[in-house]
Amino acid sequence: MVKRGKLPGAYEWLRHEYPDVANAYEQLGTAVHGAGPLDDRTRALVKLGISVGAGREGAVHSHVRKALEVGVAPREILHATVLALPTLGLPATVAALTWVRDVLEK
Secondary structure (H helix, E strand, O other), rough: OOOOOOHHHHHHHHHHOEEEHHHHHHHHHHHHOOOOOHHHHHHHHHHHHHHHHOOHHHHHHHHHHHHHHHHOHHHHHHHHHHHHHHHHHHHHHHHHHHHHHHHOOO
């Protein structure tokens, strides 16, 4: 099982109510992270980019925290988010930047 900082309340509820499901999900996460050659920082930025592209506010929050935990600098996180602009457009990128800043400015 992956050990992290404080988890979102909804996930804590899932873990309490459906521990086998949460454990299986966490094992899958561990397996995919270990399935290839990418280092922690690169994986963190890739996961952030996926979350930005999918427009998932909670996932962006989570992956910004995880990126910080593995040593990704705030400026690198912001740059990774701004890279979405040509592909996703201004409104989606600005929304993602607000989600990133939610975490960085705490």
